[in-house]
Amino acid sequence: MANDLFNSFMSGPDESGRFGIFGGRFVSETLMPLILSLEEEYEKAKDDPTFWAEMDDLWANYVGRPSPLYYAERLTEHLGGAKIYLKRDELNHTGAHKINNVLGQIILARRMGKTRIIAETGAGQHGVATATVCAKFGLKCVVYMGAHDVQRQAPNVFRMRLLGAEVIPVTSGRGTLKDAMNDALRDWVTNVRDTFYCIGTVAGPHPYPAMVRDFQSIIGKEAKEQMHKAEGRLPDTLIAAIGGGSNAMGLFYPFLDDKDVNIIGVEAGGKGVNEKMEHCASLTGGRPGVLHGNRTYLLQDDDGQILEGYSISAGLDYPGIGPEHAWLNDIGRAQYVSITDMEALEAFQLCCSTEGIIPALEPSHALAHVMKIAPELPADHLICMNMCGRGDKDVQTVAKHLNFDMSDTEGRDAS
């Protein structure tokens, strides 16, 4: 099956950038020539061994890849069912999977002679990764970040500034990731000649969803090899958290044609997926629409106006999802579920206390789903969960939700 391109789940997108009806190139004419030239450059780079040699070198020596596949023994014991492995992408330089993709795009930008890099960021992890790689290569870096996110992710804002990036707080809309992406697109359309837009997730106009997926696929490729080494076979279930969906796509993609591998994406359920829309679960609570250059599932009202998502996790706070996920959902190759803030917080704490790993709030959502299903599965069922980011950035948010007073040096609960 894997060798038969006609029956492969890995052959997308088509020439017009579609995965089924999803994806496409819904951008203004000003950007269209840039997107076409980006696609051309990416196609060239993809088949160029020197491009991948540079990537491999930086992945190994700058990022610290491969990231370990770690058997979470105490977590497995605690849940009393499936055997749980964590793909440790939180150990990457800058603390998340985001840098895998940023390196690829920045090397591409350099090949295209672009001197100014712009990015949008939600939790700040993509912004930090972009600022980092720009510092390394001496490129000017401008990061758009929703004003609301600037407040709730202050440590990352400072990191970006230390790294020499200009962070622009975005006040339009509700000041979250969606609005940051709008302003990044507005910047790009204004500064088309020297600027490269480094998108942080598997969304946006073609070729971004495919390109970002390809760069993030290193996660799944490594996991496959490592699981073979550890267990001599494929995992039974893959689980990853989804905002736009880049860490998930990176883990899932190399396994798409392994039809016995169960694939589960976990969306942010916020306060619960109901008619009040206080969540970011685009697949479970949205419908197809067009935003930010692609057709995908979106949170929107009856009139096609985009709704603001809500999640405790700034990195998942986006009303859309990558188009390839939308397609995988519709054809049934992957399953998508949602996890609430409260469930994610519980998983966050369990991971700290059983494994000595402080996870980011994003993968805490994935872990919460592991907690739900693992106890019901047999001991020889192998789960591979992507631990896509570390939680240093989230400790303040978590403290607030747990009513822990950080200013109290005695360490008492505020309540």
Next chain:
Amino acid sequence: MTRIDAKFAALKAQGKKAFVSYVMAGDPDFDSSLELVKGLPGAGVDVIELGLPFTDPMADGPTIQLAGQRALEAGMTLDRTLELATEFRKDDDTTPIVLMGYYNPIYSRGVDTFLSQAKAAGIDGLIVVDLPPEEDDELCIPAQNAGLNFIRLATPTTDDNRLPRVLQNTSGFVYYVSITGITGAAEAEATDVGPEVARIKSATDLPVIVGFGINTPAKSQAIASISDGAVVGSAIVSQIGAGKPVGEVLEFVKSLSDGAHAA
């Protein structure tokens, strides 16, 4: 022949340049927006561009973003936008209306349903910013088949290789975006725009209208003199945003149209 084609034929016969104005439907509310739109032909507007409000107008600057927010907060919807056009058509059967916006509200309605509703409301053409020629099957072709013009944007990044593709399924007129940027940002310079307009005109018989960065009567005149007409949006919308009464906004529109018509 649509109202747009008829209007440009009439202007050409009179040796006049076109003045095109943009306002957001329902900004700041339905009634004052309708009053303003009804007054536009009297203020010298040849073609009305009516903005369809959208939450995420990624090609627009702050002025038009805020106008969209005001309209949405006042309860504007696609239905109410079409209702505004219907009301306008009761007294005016010649001034063309071009609906300008983003694709999602239209996609959400369903393209076929939208096209028949727009046609019934007296809409003559569409400008949908996030539908480049690569996505013509979505709306452009169905719109042309339904008898609506689909007006394409050409930009400074549309090079000679790409221009034929941009012009291919365009009808009514070509909207040349004079700057690389968002609405209401940089100022257009007639000296930069002239050669670009000439380049496009050599490739099409359609009128070429220039917009983005035009904010004064002098600029309107300068741009119209090197093209087939000028579009002003943000400069008008910012007057509405500043709370100016409809009469004053129309006086400003008159000064802009006088500029274009003097070209």
